[in-house]
Amino acid sequence: GQQLNQSPQSMFIQEGEDVSMNCTSSSIFNTWLWYKQDPGEGPVLLIALYKAGELTSNGRLTAQFGITRKDSFLNISASIPSDVGIYFCAGQPSMMDSNYQLIWGAGTKLIIKP
C-alpha cells in the first residue's frame, strides 16, 4: 500500500536542543496527524492538522501542514528527557479510492544523549 516517508529514522540529541522531523508523500493528503509512542505503550495523538498551511502548537511541540499538502513537519523546542520515544506521522490521502484509511510513517526514534 501507499507509504509515507518519515525522516530522520532516529535522532540523538542533547537535552535542551530543538528537534525537527518531517513526513512526505508523493500524493496529496487531506489530514496530517502526529503521534508519540512512549516505550511500552501505545501511540498517543499529539497534534492533528486539517488545512494546508495550518500551524498548530501543543506546548513545546509545533506541527505544520505543508502548503503543497504533500508534507508535514513536527518541531520540538528545548527537548527534555521525557521527549524520548517514537514519533509517528499519519495522513489521510485525498484520493477517491483511499477508503479513508490512515497511512502511517515508519516513525522517528528520539534518543537523548546523557
Place this chain on the structure above:
Amino acid sequence: EAQVTQNPRYLITVTGKKLTVTCSQNMNHEYMSWYRQDPGLGLRQIYYSMNVEVTDKGDVPEGYKVSRKEKRNFPLILESPSPNQTSLYFCASSLAFSSYEQYFGPGTRLTVT
C-alpha cells in the same frame, strides 16, 4: 476513564495453536482497528471495522480474522499462528471512520515459536 484495553499484554505461544487477543473500548466509538508494529516498518493495519458487523481488510490481513458483534469489542483471532506473526499488536478506536484521531490500546506483545 476513557480507554482502550487489550488482553493479554504479553503472550508466548507455539505454531498452530489458535489464539485470540481481545480489545475493548468504553468511548462508544464506531471505528476500531488492529495494527501490528515491527521494527523499521511502523504501524501496519491488519483489519478495521467501521461499525458493528462491518469489517474490512487492511494492508496485512493474511493469517488474521476479526469479528465485531458488539460496538465495544473487536477481538483479533489467529487461527494458526506462525513465527512471522511475532509482533507488537495495537488495537485503536475513533469516534467514526471519518474521525482520524485514533486512541490506542497499550499493546500486546506476541511471540510465536
